[in-house]
Amino acid sequence: MKINTDEITSVIRQEVERYSTQLEVSQVGTVIEVGDGIARIYGLSKTMAGEMLEFEVGDGKVVSGQVMNLEQDVVGAVIFGDYLHIKEGMTVRGTGELLAVPAGAGLLGRVVNALGQPIDGQGPIQSAEHRKVDIIAPGIADRQPVKAPMQTGIKAVDSMIPIGRGQRELVIGDRKTGKTAVCIDTIINQKKFVGTPDELICIYVAVGQKESTVAATVEALRQQGAMDYTIVVCASASEPAPMQYIAPYSGCAMGEHFMWQGKHVLCIYDDLSKQATAYRQLSLLLRRPPGREAYPGDVFYLHSRLLERATKLSDDHGGGSLTALPVIETQEGDVSAYIPTNVISITDGQIYLEPDLFFAGVRPAINVGISVSRVGGNAQIKAMKQIAGSLRLDLAAYRELEAFAQLGTELDKATQHQLDRGARMVELLKQPVYEPMDVIDQIIQIFAGSRGFLDDLKINQVLPFAGALVEHMRSAGSSVRAELASKRAFDEALEAKLKKSIADFKAGWSAR
Amino acid sequence: MGNANPSNTTTAIDRTYAAALLQMADAEGRLDEVADEVNQLAQLLRDNESLHKLLACRTLTVGEMQSVLERLFAGRVSDLVYRFLQVVNRKSRLGELAGFLDAFNVLLDRKRGILEVDLFTASQLDRSAVDRIAGELGRKLSKQVVVHQSVESTLIGGLKLRIGDQLIDASVATQLEQMKQKLIEQGREKARLATATG
Numbered sequence: 001m002k003i004n005t006d007e008i009t010s011v012i013r014q015e016v017e018r019y020s021t022q023l024e025v026s027q028v029g030t031v032i033e034v035g036d037g038i039a040r041i042y043g044l045s046k047t048m049a050g051e052m053l054e055f056e057v058g059d060g061k062v063v064s065g066q067v068m069n070l071e072q073d074v075v076g077a078v079i080f081g082d083y084l085h086i087k088e089g090m091t092v093r094g095t096g097e098l099l100a101v102p103a104g105a106g107l108l109g110r111v112v113n114a115l116g117q118p119i120d121g122q123g124p125i126q127s128a129e130h131r132k133v134d135i136i137a138p139g140i141a142d143r144q145p146v147k148a149p150m151q152t153g154i155k156a157v158d159s160m161i162p163i164g165r166g167q168r169e170l171v172i173g174d175r176k177t178g179k180t181a182v183c184i185d186t187i188i189n190q191k192k193f194v195g196t197p198d199e200l201i202c203i204y205v206a207v208g209q210k211e212s213t214v215a216a217t218v219e220a221l222r223q224q225g226a227m228d229y230t231i232v233v234c235a236s237a238s239e240p241a242p243m244q245y246i247a248p249y250s251g252c253a254m255g256e257h258f259m260w261q262g263k264h265v266l267c268i269y270d271d272l273s274k275q276a277t278a279y280r281q282l283s284l285l286l287r288r289p290p291g292r293e294a295y296p297g298d299v300f301y302l303h304s305r306l307l308e309r310a311t312k313l314s315d316d317h318g319g320g321s322l323t324a325l326p327v328i329e330t331q332e333g334d335v336s337a338y339i340p341t342n343v344i345s346i347t348d349g350q351i352y353l354e355p356d357l358f359f360a361g362v363r364p365a366i367n368v369g370i371s372v373s374r375v376g377g378n379a380q381i382k383a384m385k386q387i388a389g390s391l392r393l394d395l396a397a398y399r400e401l402e403a404f405a406q407l408g409t410e411l412d413k414a415t416q417h418q419l420d421r422g423a424r425m426v427e428l429l430k431q432p433v434y435e436p437m438d439v440i441d442q443i444i445q446i447f448a449g450s451r452g453f454l455d456d457l458k459i460n461q462v463l464p465f466a467g468a469l470v471e472h473m474r475s476a477g478s479s480v481r482a483e484l485a486s487k488r489a490f491d492e493a494l495e496a497k498l499k500k501s502i503a504d505f506k507a508g509w510s511a512r
Numbered sequence: 513m514g515n516a517n518p519s520n521t522t523t524a525i526d527r528t529y530a531a532a533l534l535q536m537a538d539a540e541g542r543l544d545e546v547a548d549e550v551n552q553l554a555q556l557l558r559d560n561e562s563l564h565k566l567l568a569c570r571t572l573t574v575g576e577m578q579s580v581l582e583r584l585f586a587g588r589v590s591d592l593v594y595r596f597l598q599v600v601n602r603k604s605r606l607g608e609l610a611g612f613l614d615a616f617n618v619l620l621d622r623k624r625g626i627l628e629v630d631l632f633t634a635s636q637l638d639r640s641a642v643d644r645i646a647g648e649l650g651r652k653l654s655k656q657v658v659v660h661q662s663v664e665s666t667l668i669g670g671l672k673l674r675i676g677d678q679l680i681d682a683s684v685a686t687q688l689e690q691m692k693q694k695l696i697e698q699g700r701e702k703a704r705l706a707t708a709t710g
Contacts, residue, residue, distance in 0.1 A: 012691060
């Protein structure tokens with residue numbers, strides 16, 4: 001950038017000319033108590049709840065904070081940033097403004113902290129606009145039902161737990177069960193929609209995670225070329241509790257900017273249990289009364305007001321959407337703890353991940369039996385809906401009979417067939433990380449499985465066969481695939497064509 | 513941080529006790545006398561750390577403290593102030609006495625139309641300049657203004673006034689900072705437009 005001295009001179013001249021008329025009048029108070037990211041301030045008698053404060057820590061530096069409690073004589077505030085420099089007796093200034101973060105296309109590809117400041121060392125954020133972090137969600141009149149699919153690229157999810165744009169789907173499971181992987185796969189899967197009307201802007205909010213984990217995630221996204229349409233908001237475990245508390249709201253505000261432009265956004269909050277813990281910490285320090293598990297009384301509202309902001313806007317407002325994938329970590333599979341039950345009741349369904357499945361090699365370790373999606377069915381494409389029903393039945397029957405099979409008893413032929421089919425379907429739904437799959441390919445694979453083309457294969461041959469089948473359908477069988485992709489539904493003729501195409505391929509493949 | 517204004521940390525309880533004393537003194541028409549005693553008492557508490565400790569001491573019962581107060585103050589202060597001290601003792605709030613006395617002064621100032629203002633300047637102003645500022649402020653606010661001056665060399669020039677919760681900043685340092693922010697913003701905006709078009 002060139003520095004134009006004339007311009008600077010002109011600005012300075014204007015300022016000097018106006019000097020006598022400019023007075024800065026502000027509300028002030030005095031710090032009477034500080035510690036652990038919390039300050040109690042005397043004064044500031046006309047301040048508003050949620051107002052941003054500035055602590056003057058000397059050397060012209062300021063640390064920002066936010067008003068949380070308005071008490072009779074004092075104001076309780078949280079401190080965003082380094083609270084170690086704040087001392088008793090320091091002056092605090094009210095800014096008269098609420099917390100806002102930068103928003104806009106300048107954030108794409110960037111890693112920012114909870115205040116929207118860059119932390120990836122790539123210079124300042126080029127964005128002119130700001131959005132308020134804590135707003136009330138759009139009302140009924142502003143919304144419409146969820147109707148477009150949000151493809152995750154994961155076979156088990158897109159077939160049986162479909163997620164729609166504007167939905168809130170909880171990802172829940174113990175530690176190390178692949179919750180983050182499901183989310184990252186979903187982000188990577190959006191790469192092929194870039195530049196189409198289905199384009200999805202992704203916002204990944206990392207709360208209370210290790211910096212190394214976040215760095216690895218960002219690197220994975222970058223390698224997959226997914227950072228171009230992604231914003232990472234990071235409030236790591238080393239940051240003060242107030243930053244972890246507001247990070248999801250900041251990410252949501254950044255997403256809403258695009259949503260109100262009529263675009264589609266996906267917000268991943270990874271994870272909300274740690275956000276609740278951070279909120280519990282600052283609530284207790286602010287001396288708000290503790291409730292169940294020592295969480296404050298408004299911990300339900302903490303999550304409900306965040307997740308209510310996920311919405312599909314009405315066509316009058318441009319029809320944009322914001323899909324939320326909150327993540328909750330359970331302890332020893334206990335979903336009846338306070339925070340998991342809260343978030344389960346707020347969301348429109350949940351994806352359960354289980355360590356037993358994970359260690360049995362079923363990855364993604366999704367328990368499709370108890371995972372549900374309450375509104376996504378409306379958004380699923382028709383062809384998938386037509387075959388997902390039989391898939392669900394096959395798997396349900398398999399789970400019922402699985403116990404018998406382990407007893408080693410003699411089974412009748414029909415039962416054995418059910419077991420074989422189920423085992424192959426489970427195998428078919430396995431998928432490596434960072435390899436999301438196009439929905440048409442998913443349909444072809446599941447179609448092959450549910451129509452019995454996999455029944456005579458060995459289990460370890462299922463995935464190689466399915467992979468090769470997809471390749472085949474993209475080359476030799478491309479006309480059938482194209483027809484399926486354009487119709488997006490099965491009729492008798494198309495079903496027959498697809499069956500024939502799969503049978504032809506299988507004849508050649510088995511012979512190899 | 514250079515705060516001469518005692519109103520800075522009075523709590524609601526301080527103000528409640530102080531208001532009671534003030535109203536009674538006013539009703540008896542002995543406001544000046546009581547104010548004088550309150551100031552002496554506050555000075556005494558400030559000078560004698562041990563007296564403050566004694567009053568704040570929780571190992572003495574209310575009855576024991578009552579006789580301590582009697583020996584210390586009976587006959588030395590007016591009847592009203594003495595009774596006030598005994599009531600404060602009966603409510604076990606003698607430890608907070610200093611706050612009550614501060615609050616009394618704040619309320620008294622308010623009643624008399626006196627406003628305490630903190631004035632921050634880059635260098636020491638002479639008496640006449642301070643008086644001029646006080647006079648001008650008093651005229652604007654229609655109050656009798658008492659100015660507490662403190663020097664903050666970081667201001668460079670101009671002045672900063674703190675009136676209760678309000679800070680009026682007319683210092684050169686703040687103006688320069690604002691100018692700096694404006695320049696940075698303009699530069700950013702330009703760079704943004706340049707990248708958007710180019």
